[in-house]
Amino acid sequence: MPEQSPVPETTVPETTVPDDGTTPAVCPNCGRSFVTDRQRALHVGERHDATPAERRAYEDAREAESDELFRLHLKVVFAVGLLYAASVVAGVVAFSLPG
Structure with a gap:
């Protein structure tokens, strides 16, 4: 039976410094490294022992992310509702045509 190689405990993604300075x-x-301060705040709050200031930044970032996710859910529900309404209208029109 072949031996399996051990899975590393943490994976460090490759990052690059942006060219815009x-x-x-x-x-x-x-x-x-992180692209935004909000991503860094979320990382520090979830992975490390955060100072009180870092904890506040984490909570603010988490709240902002929650708000964005709520808006995304509203958009998805609206889009699904429009698709459903369009299919109902198309069905009514298709079955009302003489044929």
């Missing part, structure tokens, strides 16, 4: 947000604990 902006400095990426970096985790103060592990040095991982």
Whole structure:
């Protein structure tokens, strides 16, 4: 029976520094780079022991992300409702045509 190689406990994604001169947000604990400060705040709050200031930033970032997710859900429900309404109208029109 062939031996399986061990799975690494953590995977560090490859990151690059943007060419526009902006400095990426970096985790103060592990040095991982993030595109936005909000992503860094979420990472620090979930993966490391956060200071009170980092905890507040994490809670703010989490609330902002929750708001964005709620808006996305509203858009999806609206789109599904429009598709359903269009199919009902198309069905009514198709069955009302003489044929």
